[in-house]
Amino acid sequence: MIAIFGVVMCRGCLQILCVTTADRGMYSCRVFNLYHEVWSDQVHVKIDPGSSIDASWEEIDAAATPSPARQISKLYATDKVALLMGNMNYLHHRPLRAPMADVHEMTNLLRQLDFKVVSLLDLNWQEMHSAVTEFLLLLDRGVYGLLYFAGHGYENYGNSFMVPIDAPASYTSENCLWVQDVLQRMQERETSLNVFLLDMCRKRNLNDGVPPQPGQLKVTANIVFGYATCVDAEAFEVNKDDLSNGIFINFLKQRVMEDEKVTVMLDRVAEDMGRCEITRGRQALELRSNLSERRALTDRIQSSGCPETTSARNLQWAIAHVLPKSRNLQFDCGVTVQLGFAAEFSNIMIIYTRILENPKDIASCSAHLTDFTEGLDMDLKMSNQENLLDAGSLLPMEILLPAELPGLYTRLKGLQRLTKELTFTVCLQYKYTNLDEEVHERQTVTVGKPLVSKLNLHEPRLPRSYSASSSFDLHSFSHSSSFPEGFGPSFPASETSSIGSASTTWSYYSQPGLSATPSSPGKLNLPVEDDSPELFDSDAPQPLTTSKSLPHGQVEDLTYRFSNMHNFHSC
Known part of the structure; x- marks a missing residue:
């Protein structure tokens, strides 16, 4: 050593x-x-x-027989791609707390492993289907594909379903995304490794009838399912402050960087969870796999023999992660306002403003953002905040502006719902030293369609059988010399960094399928357990909560709680 x-x-x-x-x-x-x-x-x-x-x-001679270490690590990926989806703010079901923090944690970790990560929060049915279709376009022969979902979910007769935020109170499989169907479509792309990490409950959905019949799966040895909990069981979160991570991500993040076969790594996560007092007898990771090779998430990337395909994949991913360039706005009074942009998730952007130049005859001034394009999911009360935490963001302050430089932060959610270019107004308010009256100046700013909004996930995709050619088919790219509409050879680079380490918080997921509505607020907090050092440094014990919706007036109604900053699942 x-x-x-x-x-x-x-x-x-x-x-x-x-x-x-x-x-x-x-x-x-x-x-x-x-x-x-x-x-x-x-x-x-x-x-x-x-x-x-x-x-x-x-x-030894380098050209001679390779060392055991080299023999073990000879497997490689032609690329590594991950789609992370976290649903929290359900329209007809109890909101979750953990998905935001969990997706943020997984995004940072997978990027360190050279994954191309698409991270999305709060998707409806159409947006989830479109996101999966775009994700499939990034897959190709030899690629490692990883799909992580945190939110409400359920399982009927071995079929798993992810619940979108717009699912009705008594939803069925027609209102959800079918995991086994996604697997079949991934296999069609001839990937070398398919990993599903499902951070959701697996209770039965009593509203659902006969489950759909999956098509013929290919006989491959490259599939890994990591379930946050067992069949017919719930996934939990632990309440702690305002943010939470799920139990699964709490332990997974400590192991995911290990250079081990995926199944070995997940087995160790299961063992760690089994030693946790607070979840013993309530939640246990379940692993299903037919992986016959020593494939690891840490495997190196070795490009395929077709550079055109690699370039096409890079372009397909890059188009969903373009940030507007930072800019300076000059106002008539002589004040200069700087606008900066950072990505928190693929569909959530931070805009920060600060005063660069302030003439001596102006006693005070401030710049606020107003009049945003319709369709965005944003809380005006949390816009123009003095720190990122108050704006609802997980990004650390120093990733955007040094602490000594004051600024205001606005967090824009739901960028996937933009149907036109993002426009907003910068309103400058200032007072001259010799006047009491406040003066206003306004400038309208248009920044195009940032991040994932360029993919128009709100638009329906072609039927499943045509998914391979719905937008950008990597298999056929080498036979075409032109980019499809909406794709260009280059994109402006952001002048700000968008990735920071996430706060450590914990939440849990609950099972879908049972109709819970805001009008039935029954909650039951499980008894407080002794504090588990595996989860927390705090001395105070943390309550463990679960939520589930029960149909047809059933009496028992457990409420699952999730972090509104991270992905979590519940039924």
């Missing part, structure tokens, strides 16, 4: 196992996020026989 120390390492030490003399050479460290990267200075690493205690080394 060799240890390399560097100031850019979070834990101060990077340990590399199974090192031989063939691994010596020049090394550097890359620190990056979605928009920036920085490389450290190169360091020459010497590895000689006897360099490590309790190890025997011998000189």
Whole structure:
């Protein structure tokens, strides 16, 4: 073993196992996020026989038989793509608390593993179907595909269903997204690994009749299902402050970066959950898999032999993650206002404003955003806030503006529902030193269709049998020299970074299928358990809650609670 120390390492030490003399050479460290990267200075690493205690080394030829470590890691992905969906604010069912925080956690972790991540919150039926169709277009032969869902859900006779936010009170499979159908469509793309992480309840839906019959699945050995809970059981969250993570994500995030076969990693998550006092006997991870190869989420990416396909996939993903350029607005009074933009999720954007220049004859001034394009999901009371937390965001303040630079933040949700370009007004309010009357100036700003709004997820897609050609088919891209309408060769790069570490909070999911409505507010908090150190650092015990809707006036009504910042499932 060799240890390399560097100031850019979070834990101060990077340990590399199974090192031989063939691994010596020049090394550097890359620190990056979605928009920036920085490389450290190169360091020459010497590895000689006897360099490590309790190890025997011998000189080997790099062209000779590869080391065991290399034999183990020979599997690779031609690309890695993830679709993360978290539904919280249901129209006809109890809201959840955890999905926002869970999706945020998973987004940050998967990006570190070089996944192209699309993260979406609060989708209706049409938007979920369209998002899956676009996700499938990013898949191709050899790609690793991962789908994570947090929200209300249910399972009937082995068929799992994800519930959109607009599902009626007594929903059936026709109102939901069928997981097994998504799997079949993923197999059609000839992926090397299909991973489903379903953070939702798996209770039966008594409103549903005969389940749909899935088509013939291909005989493959590349499918992994990780269920947050067992069949006919619920998924939970723990109430803590205003934010929550689900039990599943709480333990998964501690293991997902491990360089292990996916099933081995999930087995360890299941063991960790089994040792947690607060969920013992209530929730246990279930793993289903036919994976026959040592495929790991940490596997490296090795591009396929078709550069056109790779470029097409990169473009298809990039179009849903374009931010407006930051800009400075000059007002007649001499004040300069800066506008900046950051992505919190693929369908949630932060706009921040600050005063750059303020003439001496102006005693005070402020800039507020108003008159947004119709269709956005936003709370005006939470706009133009002095900090991101008050605006409802998980992003850390320092990711946008230094603490010493005051500014106002506005969080725009539901960008997938934009039917036209995003327009808003910047209203400048100021007072001159020798006048008491407040003066107003206004400028209208148009920033196009940011982030996922370019994909028009609100529009119906073609029938399932035509999904492969509904927008942008990677299989046929190499035979065409032109981009489809709406795609261009380049996009403006944002001048701000949009990724930050998420707050650590916990929530849980409940099962769909049983009709719960806001008019039936019955709640039952489970007895408080002893504090579990696996979950919390706080000394105070945390109540564990669950929610489920019961049809036909059944008496028992348990309420599932979820974090409004992260993905969670409930029935």
